[in-house]
Amino acid sequence: MSKSDCSKLHIAMFPWFAFGHFIPYIHLSNKLAQKGHKVSFLMPKGIQPKLEHLNQYPHLIRFFPLVLSHVDGLPPGAESTSNVPLELQKYLAIALDQTRDQVEAVLKVTKPDMVFCDFGHWIPALARQIGIKSIWYVVVSSMSCGLISRKIAKEMSVDELLQLPPGYPSSKVRIKAEEVAALLFRAEDFGIGLSFQDRITTGVKESDAIAFRTYREIEGPFCDYVAQRFGKSVLLSGPCLPETQTQQLEDKWANWLNKFEPSSVVFCSFGSQSMLEKDEFQELLLGFELSGLPFLVALKPPQGCLTIEEALPEGFQERVRGRGLVHGGWVPQELLLRHPSIGCFVNHCGYGTMWEFLFSDCQIVLIPEIPDQILNTRLMVEELRIAVEVERGKNRQIPKESLSKAIKLVMDKDNEMASLLKRNHAKLKQLLSNRDLQEEYINNFIRDLQNLLK
Incomplete structure (x- = not known):
């Protein structure tokens, strides 16, 4: 085995400010730390105490708190989507974007090999500038990522909104006519001067690879479609669920x-x-x-x-x-x-x-x-x-x-x-439930990350 194959990685994590994103990122961090890899985890200052108990490897996973600046329209003290209604979350996205200087400072000091993100569309360009790799680690399904590749506009008709992007692998896993209103959220502003879909597609296109927390056994055709649609390597970590067999119900x-x-x-x-x-x-x-x-x-x-x-x-x-x-x-x-x-x-x-x-x-x-x-x-x-x-x-x-x-x-x-x-x-x-399946996925995932550095 060559030195690069067995070398330990140092990965920075910068998820969207929502517990549905923090938690999968910390679960992945634990899986990586279990294998001896180092993680620098960036999140708003007030979130750190709420995640400490999930950190199973504090000697390898280090938290870096970020201070959010005030944004007009954002509820005072808000640091995650938990206390921000959906219609105001665009202001939380602005707060995330305004941490750029802090994020850059942490990355320059800690010198990770790569940074994982899923909402900071500017992270891949920043990573390139610093000389590190960027991975767009998606915490939702590969189907969502595949469908967002087709840009939508508020003025589109229902029929236009329902069109699937070319080559999409299923006629069943889709939005129906009575549900299209929910799709228009993608075209809404989500930050200053960009829509939700622009934020995601920019990040995906600019990153060095895309990663999903899934198994091929569940989403294989959709993962292949995303790889083909964006012309990127797609890496799969598996769901990375924590072991809870020993915990007892109250x-x-x-x-x-x-x-x-x-x-x-x-x-x-x-x-x-x-x-x-x-x-x-x-x-x-x-x-x-x-x-x-x-x-x-x-x-x-x-x-x-x-x-x-x-x-x-x-x-x-x-x-x-x-x-x-x-x-x-x-x-x-x-x-x-x-x-x-x-x-x-x-x-x-x-x-x-x-x-x-x-x-x-x-x-x-x-x-x-x-x-x-x-x-x-x-x-x-x-x-x-x-x-x-x-x-x-x-x-x-x-x-x-x-x-x-x-x-x-x-x-x-x-x-x-x-x-x-x-x-x-x-x-x-x-x-x-095959115990070896998650192990096989995380080992292959780490190997694929190491290969990106070659």
């Missing part, structure tokens, strides 16, 4: 779930970014009630409500007492999915959540909201055939009857479709 959850039969409870979680209107929130809860099955729902209080209690439908608590639990705070989603009583998981199909449920034994019911989630959902429902998508009503609302129908379908042990979904999911889980 008694308060375990004791409640243990009252129910195996695979009988419906669990619902939409993640921290989801914010429902009160009527949507109530309709969802009525859908769970209508299913007649025990349920555990973890949702933030809807807009205009401070607590879950004030948002509940009238008489709901009394009607579902003993079989329904609604929780307004954080829940240990991955541990809950492993509890034997959980039989169905209702979620938005965010990319991180998708990987968690792929490794579970649950039946899957999906309610996607934003384009990334919609594409993930179509992959799960149409191509892999392991899940169902809830049918929306007028104005893309979720009627309680549609939710109840989807839950009852997948939970019916005698239903042919439910059995097919379960078999497909079990086969995929068996393939993905």
